Amino acid sequence: MSDDTAKFIRAEIAGLRPYRSPHYEWRVKLDLNESPFDVPSEVKREIWERVEKLQWQRYHDEFERPLIERLGAYEHHDPDGVLIGNGSNELIFHSLLAVVRHGDTVVIPAPTFSLYRQNVTVLGATAETVMLREGDFSLDTDALLKKAGELDARAIVLCSPNNPTANLLANDDVERVCRQFDGLVVVDEAYAQFADNTAFGLLASCPNLVILRTFSKAFGLAGLRFGYLLANPALARQIGKVQLPHHVGFFTQLAATALLENASVMERRVASLVAEREKLIERLAGIEGVSPLPSQSNFILIESTAIEAPLLFERLLEQGVLIRNVSNYPGLSRYLRITVGNAGENDELIGALVEVLG
Ligand SMILES: Cc1ncc(COP(=O)(O)O)c(C=O)c1O
Incomplete structure (x- = not known):
């Protein structure tokens, strides 16, 4: 910011970082808890x-x-x-x-x-x-x-x-x-x-x-x-x-x-995502190096137990799978967040995790 602007912008605003999601190249997008289903x-x-x-x-x-x-x-x-x-x-x-x-x-x-x-x-x-x-x-x-x-x-x-x-x-x-x-x-x-x-x-x-x-x-x-x-x-x-x-x-x-x-479409999709979530938690629990927590949402928090969480995030991204690095949140230095995708996306995630941690 130029000095001229600094004269009139409120100090608490000048001290803020703009809220923007960083840009990454990805093949499978599981970072922002979006729905995998487009509007019909x-x-x-x-x-x-x-x-x-x-x-x-x-x-x-x-x-x-x-x-x-x-x-x-x-x-x-x-x-x-x-x-x-x-x-x-x-x-x-x-x-x-x-x-x-x-x-x-x-x-x-x-x-x-x-x-x-x-x-x-x-x-x-x-x-x-x-x-x-x-x-x-x-x-x-x-x-x-x-x-x-x-x-x-x-x-x-x-x-x-x-x-x-x-x-x-x-x-x-x-x-x-x-x-x-x-x-x-x-x-x-x-x-x-x-x-x-x-x-x-x-x-x-x-x-x-x-x-x-x-x-x-x-x-x-x-x-x-x-x-x-x-x-x-x-x-x-x-x-x-x-x-x-x-x-x-x-x-x-x-x-x-x-x-x-058309709310019934959404309700059917939610039911299928909840089923996918439970399947994904079970599959994640079977992979050495990650430990999933229970979820009541369309995303899952995982603990990275074998390598540092930011490193696991980077390695997955190299495989084209974008998840959310939440390791800078208070109390979550070992954790990452994964959005539940459709069956194909979840397969890709599991494949990438096995590749990185196997
Ligand atoms: C807790 C929480 N509230 C709100 C939102 C965003 O809501 P909206 O897109 O309706 O502004 C998010 C999106 O990630 C969220 O995680």
Whole structure:
């Protein structure tokens, strides 16, 4: 940055590194927890037919309310407690923007999704962490609540299933956090469809709880950016005030509508990915040099037990298999994260691991 720019950019922004995924050459892509399944061609055509008829020079607000009502019906939740966004990442930011002031503290577990800290820093606040328990990465609720109390925290952000550890946080723990902490509690459920449980049932009795969902994972719509927020209507109304006019484009809204109309396709695909996940965990457990953890998501955390984790990452990449190096996350120096792919991709991964470690 030139000195001239440094004069007016906020210090906490100047100190941030831009959030970008590094670029790699790959043959098999298992790094960003995307779906291996593209949107079916007939659904793409359906979306295109709707979009083509519209006047693109106009703002289009007419699709938002029907989409929100459809989401409410799909989730069995009051539509007034639903907000939409350009991916759930935007809704994490909007939730915090409505609540967190410059100089405030937000408590997050570690290791978790790195974007939470970035969002908190952008707001001029501080992210303080509480380590998940070694071994099973469960939440130390007492430690979390104690820290939040001592620091007079404004918000707590939880991720369940947690990225990158793939475990579900216990509902009793999430419930205790919501009841005993009087600030905002955000539960990012980007991977909820792959899990056995969700915090959804707590919404009716926890007015400070926000649950975030996305179409980027189970629905396979990462490139079009669509997510939604579920909360008590009074809280959703307040958070909605920070959203910019027309922020979700009509193309994305119509695509999300079409995917919801075809939700059974997504549900079948999730079932097949969960079956693939369990098969992959079993196969990984049979390879000397890696040790997979249980997963409630569409990715698996593995411990690299024979060679350094970054070296295993590099060696797999030489074989054309891109996974995610998470060894720089707190407490994860020996770990890597693998997205569950389709059967062919998972075969390629196993073949590459055997080649590298065999
Ligand atoms: C925990 C978590 N939340 C949110 C997202 C991204 O969501 P979106 O694409 O809806 O912004 C990711 C993507 O990797 C994630 O891991």
